[in-house]
Amino acid sequence: xxxxxxxxxxxxxxxxxxxxxxxxxxxxxxxxxxxxxxxxxxxxxxxxxxxxxxxxxxxxxxxxxxxxxxxxxxxxxxxxxxxxxxxxxxxxxxxxxxxxxxxxxxxxxxxxxxxxxxxxxxxxxxxxxxxxxxxxxxxxxxxxxxxxxxxxxxxxxxxxxxxxxxxxxxxxxxxxxxxxxxxxxxxxxxxxxxxxxxxxxxxxxxxxxxxxxxxxxxxxxxxxxxxxxxxxxxxxxxxxxxxxxxxxxxxxxxxxxxxxxxxxxxxxxxxxxxxxxxxxxxxxxxxxxxxxxxxxxxxxxxxxxxxxxxxxxxxxxxxxxxxxxxxxxxxxxxxxxxxxxxxxxxxxxxxxxxxxxxxxxxxxxxxxxxxxxxxxxxxxxxxxxxxxxxxxxxxxxxxxxxxxxxxxxxxxxxxxxxxxxxxxxxxxxxxxxxxxxxxxxxxxxxxxxxxxxxxxxxxxxxxxxxxxxxxxxxxxxxxxxxxxxxxxxxxxxxxxxxxxxxxxxxxxxxxxxxxxxxxxxxxxxxxxxxxxxxxxxxxxxxxxxxxxxxxxxxxxxxxxxxxxxx
Amino acid sequence: xxxxxxxxxxxxxxxxxxxxxxxxxxxxxxxxxxxxxxxxxxxxxxxxxxxxxxxxxxxxxxxxxxxxxxxxxxxxxxxxxxxxxxxxxxxxxxxxxxxxxxxxxxxxxxxxxxx
Numbered sequence: 001x002x003x004x005x006x007x008x009x010x011x012x013x014x015x016x017x018x019x020x021x022x023x024x025x026x027x028x029x030x031x032x033x034x035x036x037x038x039x040x041x042x043x044x045x046x047x048x049x050x051x052x053x054x055x056x057x058x059x060x061x062x063x064x065x066x067x068x069x070x071x072x073x074x075x076x077x078x079x080x081x082x083x084x085x086x087x088x089x090x091x092x093x094x095x096x097x098x099x100x101x102x103x104x105x106x107x108x109x110x111x112x113x114x115x116x117x118x119x120x121x122x123x124x125x126x127x128x129x130x131x132x133x134x135x136x137x138x139x140x141x142x143x144x145x146x147x148x149x150x151x152x153x154x155x156x157x158x159x160x161x162x163x164x165x166x167x168x169x170x171x172x173x174x175x176x177x178x179x180x181x182x183x184x185x186x187x188x189x190x191x192x193x194x195x196x197x198x199x200x201x202x203x204x205x206x207x208x209x210x211x212x213x214x215x216x217x218x219x220x221x222x223x224x225x226x227x228x229x230x231x232x233x234x235x236x237x238x239x240x241x242x243x244x245x246x247x248x249x250x251x252x253x254x255x256x257x258x259x260x261x262x263x264x265x266x267x268x269x270x271x272x273x274x275x276x277x278x279x280x281x282x283x284x285x286x287x288x289x290x291x292x293x294x295x296x297x298x299x300x301x302x303x304x305x306x307x308x309x310x311x312x313x314x315x316x317x318x319x320x321x322x323x324x325x326x327x328x329x330x331x332x333x334x335x336x337x338x339x340x341x342x343x344x345x346x347x348x349x350x351x352x353x354x355x356x357x358x359x360x361x362x363x364x365x366x367x368x369x370x371x372x373x374x375x376x377x378x379x380x381x382x383x384x385x386x387x388x389x390x391x392x393x394x395x396x397x398x399x400x401x402x403x404x405x406x407x408x409x410x411x412x413x414x415x416x417x418x419x420x421x422x423x424x425x426x427x428x429x430x431x432x433x434x435x436x437x438x439x440x441x442x443x444x445x446x447x448x449x450x451x452x453x454x455x456x457x458x459x460x461x462x463x464x465x466x467x468x469x470x471x472x473x474x475x476x477x478x479x480x481x482x483x484x485x486x487x488x489x490x491x492x493x494x495x496x497x498x499x500x501x502x503x504x505x506x507x508x509x510x511x512x513x514x515x516x517x518x519x520x521x522x523x524x525x526x527x528x529x530x531x532x533x534x535x536x537x538x539x540x541x542x543x544x545x546x547x548x549x550x551x552x553x554x555x556x557x558x559x560x561x562x563x564x565x566x
Numbered sequence: 567x568x569x570x571x572x573x574x575x576x577x578x579x580x581x582x583x584x585x586x587x588x589x590x591x592x593x594x595x596x597x598x599x600x601x602x603x604x605x606x607x608x609x610x611x612x613x614x615x616x617x618x619x620x621x622x623x624x625x626x627x628x629x630x631x632x633x634x635x636x637x638x639x640x641x642x643x644x645x646x647x648x649x650x651x652x653x654x655x656x657x658x659x660x661x662x663x664x665x666x667x668x669x670x671x672x673x674x675x676x677x678x679x680x681x
Binding site: 257260261264265267334337373376378381382385386387389390392393405407408456457460461462463464465466467468469470471472473474475476479480483484485486487488489495496 | 632659661662679
């Protein structure tokens with residue numbers, strides 16, 4: 001094996017197990033060095049497959065470099081680095097190590113050339129992310145992490161069933177484009193199951209609720225890590241496996257509006273942002289469903305920019321939570337006065353997610369809407385434009401307004417610690433830098449791109465769209481009064497209905513079980529009574545004199561003797 | 567800017583008071599020196615600024631001609647005067663109202679799952 005290469009993500013996973021062994025400076029250095037080393041490795045490997053392992057007669061390729069995979073791996077390692085700076089002093093060691101296992105496995109997924117190693121790292125991601133939620137250390141976080149794990153184990157089982165069916169039918173483990181078809185062959189069944197497995201991790205309906213349920217229960221830094229990897233890895237796998245599948249367009253558009261409506265109803269600041277992850281991933285999945293080179297470039301670029309600005313928003317919200325201990329919009333407000341840096345960087349993130357001109361969202365999301373227009377998807381295009389206004393409504397204004405402005409809550413927390421602010425400023429800088437100078441990002445996209453986002457028409461229309469969306473927000477503010485409520489979602493089915501049914505069933509079962517036991521005990525009891533009362537005079541226990549037994553035995557033997565002579 | 571926003575609604579949160587005791591003591595001291603954003607007399611000015619920005623955003627409509635995205639399908643509405651302005655406003659209004667209506671169906675107390 002002349003060109004042996006180590007899968008970069010594995011370095012981060014292994015490093016996570018070394019970190020707890022170190023102390024003080026050495027640990028700090030390694031913490032910051034690991035993601036940078038991974039980033040360097042990602043870019044030092046040329047395109048193509050570098051390692052081949054034999055496993056049960058299948059060829060595993062855990063270090064396959066593709067342009068799409070490299071783009072995702074780049075932003076994943078960048079995210080791990082900035083996330084580590086943000087979490088540096090405040091997070092527990094367990095959280096940081098779990099986050100590195102999680103990030104490392106996500107990077108490994110983007111380097112997996114076969115579906116078996118993809119599946120292994122896919123499951124490792126579920127474990128790493130569960131531990132990240134868990135390490136918040138609260139009872140609510142523990143329960144949420146268990147619900148989260150169950151959804152992902154379900155997704156994992158479905159994915160694995162799909163992998164088995166596909167490998168059995170085709171004999172190939174290669175991770176490549178997988179077409180859906182309506183026939184009932186093993187291959188199409190496998191492909192459909194794999195698609196469902198991917199979609200569960202993307203937050204697609206009906207199981208979208210896990211994102212808003214679990215992510216906001218993690219620690220301030222934990223939520224930042226969580227927002228980046230699972231859903232975007234799913235977008236990556238959908239791009240490779242199912243680009244151009246029409247059903248993805250409908251799923252994506254549904255997710256876009258689901259995210260907006262639920263975020264509008266929500267009161268918890270980090271849950272607003274969690275719903276908005278579903279909204280943003282919906283844009284990407286719609287683009288994957290459109291499937292042209294421009295659309296796929298759009299999905300990849302949008303994922304890249306999204307990870308940065310969503311992390312920025314959640315870091316801003318996390319700093320507020322860390323400084324005040326308050327997570328509900330109804331109790332926040334007026335924080336811009338004492339946390340101006342957190343407010344400004346948070347607003348940069350809010351402008352970026354809204355695709356405001358001169359931010360990263362503007363130069364990336366417009367690729368997706370343009371792709372919809374070029375392909376003649378009229379309804380999809382109008383939906384995307386309406387939703388772009390809606391993004392400004394639910395994330396772009398709602399989040400900063402209710403947290404930093406609104407009424408004066410009287411809270412006067414000091415600014416967040418220095419390391420948190422550094423992380424905020426770096427990502428805020430990147431949001432604007434990519435927006436002003438998108439060429440380096442465009443250059444590493446999967447396909448050649450010839451696109452100019454800054455035309456007069458595009459600038460003017462985008463300004464109009466967003467400013468009038470902002471006007472709608474303030475004009476309709478009375479309709480959006482914060483209430484101390486949550487919104488029912490599909491998780492109601494398993495948290496209330498199924499749980500209730502289970503509990504009802506078990507009480508019923510317990511009743512029947514009890515009745516049955518009582519009845520059987522009564523039977524045994526009466527039998528014993530019967531035996532004990534009637535046994536001495538009963539036919540079975542009447543005593544026979546041994547002499548009569550001997551007599552009868554002799555008689556039988558005699559008869560036998562007689563018969564044997566006849 | 568649009569973040570300097572002209573409304574301080576949502577003030578009437580009944581439950582805010584009880585949950586944040588230290589807040590109320592801070593509040594009395596800060597009432598005297600309210601930030602200018604929160605002073606009632608500045609509210610009309612803020613609305614005025616917003617209106618000015620909106621009007622400015624519409625000025626280019628007199629000079630620029632938009633191209634329709636779906637010319638071949640015979641759809642020209644997206645090239646009409648101020649399309650992105652009114653479409654953005656109506657879309658947001660529709661989503662806010664839809665959320666409000668769905669809220670009657672979906673909203674529960676935030677202790678709903680605790681019991």
